[in-house]
Amino acid sequence: MTHPNAHLIGQQGGRRALATPALVLDKAAFEANIAAMAAAAKASGLALRPHAKTHKCKSVAARQLAAGAVGLCVAKTGEAEALIDTPGLKSLLITSPVLGPSAPNRVAALASRIDELLVVADSDLGADALSRAAVATGVTLGVVVDVDPGIHRTGCAGPDATVALAQRVAGLPGLRFAGLQCYAGHAQHIEDYETRVVIGQMALADLAESAARLTALGLAPPILTGGGTGTFAIEAGLGVLTELQAGSYVFMDVEYDAVVLTQGGASPFQPALLVEARVISANTADFVTIDAGFKSFATDGPKPVVIGGAPAGSEYAFMGDEHGAIFAPLALGSTVTLQVPHCDPTVNLYDFIHVVDGDTLVDLWPIEARGRSY
């Protein structure tokens, strides 16, 4: 079964003829976002290790690497398996703790397929399992000790636990102590810049103290990794991290558009990830119905925002699994363009990214790691 939009590649106006709903990437905005973050990271002296949980796509990842990224992050082992052979990928970090009967072995099996495989741990049990898997497989795994930024989602609770786990890792066969991670997820979407600076700093306090103590113990962490699109402009000033895990900047969703990303207020990033949908019913006075609902947009955050095909300011409302309303008198069969509300879980609904240049469909990129949360 070939994709019903494949025949439209290269056709002028093909974007308007897409089988909908379609996940669309504005090529110019996407390329500008990649260049802007690469430049910002370079200027700040931080290494950039983009988080691929956002896009789950080799074609996107390869372009981030070509622009100077030192490697990639993924959240899950399944994503690592799906993206391990991304062109140009030399270092891959799995940012969630890995546990269970099969996951440590799956991680170890990947290590021989890449220059550097890094994986997070926040418990003795997790580190010990990685050690056993590495020894059984005959590889060395780089283990990054995760530090809780204060939200208690993952990570060691405080410097004592962090230092102890790092020392344990350093002594386990098959493992190399590769550094510390601290991802302040709660700081990323604080809309006010100055508040975000304060919260970001607080979140990194335990990481900074742990790194200092480990250095004094002769176990200096090779990398200190964390940060996101919400704090990319702050991290250099805080002076703690050595590398940045930002992901959403490539797409810029409705959520991040509400965040004042830089001190001056200007955002270096543009909305690049869109959904093209179609009016499929128009029998009422107040709105028309489009073919995109809960199965086409993430529903954990704000609503999708209409940015094309309808008068400025037209509102979208969910109408169940398959449909949505646009409050505008649109023609039956016409297409509407919406910015995605929260990019990561929206991408996870689609198998292909439709790359567009204006109204021309230029490529279909498979989303190789879609659904690979395991």
Added chain:
Amino acid sequence: MTHPNAHLIGQQGGRRALATPALVLDKAAFEANIAAMAAAAKASGLALRPHAKTHKCKSVAARQLAAGAVGLCVAKTGEAEALIDTPGLKSLLITSPVLGPSAPNRVAALASRIDELLVVADSDLGADALSRAAVATGVTLGVVVDVDPGIHRTGCAGPDATVALAQRVAGLPGLRFAGLQCYAGHAQHIEDYETRVVIGQMALADLAESAARLTALGLAPPILTGGGTGTFAIEAGLGVLTELQAGSYVFMDVEYDAVVLTQGGASPFQPALLVEARVISANTADFVTIDAGFKSFATDGPKPVVIGGAPAGSEYAFMGDEHGAIFAPLALGSTVTLQVPHCDPTVNLYDFIHVVDGDTLVDLWPIEARGRSY
């Protein structure tokens, strides 16, 4: 890349060793649900045409057909393409209007692969496009005219518009007038039974009047299709529909568990669709972190409900894209079983259903139509 859980099929206790999160189907509950709805439909004299937008899976569909279903519903053309060769499938209804440059042709291309292909229309433009596609392809399409139940999502507005479109369809080349549809989505989740009877009746008033007028005009609708899991026990008493489109009954999610499905209050259906997740971090006093968040559960409705692996009444809370909290002191690496909040958009996140019999994994069923909203 084979599925990391494939090697566990048939192993005693394999369910506890799954790579997680995994979408799990309790075989006994699932089979009981299929049998219960088949029996209820038979007793009521209504034909059963289960909605496959719920499960998107040939293996589930084939079992519904084997139990006596007259055919299937799908919401979208892409689902029809993915499920067209389901064993035992003789009649397939696409329940949303089909518009755009390619969709009518894609529908027509399917007609020769099945005994009966039915598709909904609610506009002249839509019916005309189907007629052109059918003529160009050399097939006959059965068109079901959609009637608005009062929520203005899709459907003709009132009996005048419905009768006029049915007459138009009957006169167009390549089309056959196949009946009327009225799906009262807003009635399905009203938790009180008596209120649901009243709303259900009101929603079908335009369908009933349209059917009577068409019959008087010599254009009796061959089928009157609609209803859902929320109204399955009501429809026979209302005496309007000839067939029932229920879908969620096969799985029973948290949402439908809150609905009093029958007059006596007893539900003939059991929770069958579950997510198996794993504790991957346990460094805080109040809760543990599992590996299932926004990418593993639908977020449009209630929260997932913990039903195994933790003390009764333990609560789940979302902790972002990849993680959730369970408020219980669980062991690191242990598994937790959760009932899915809203089944349709949850299934749409996964590529495989893990069929379990107790603690044994007995099969992996591909979810062929996952993501095919286009």
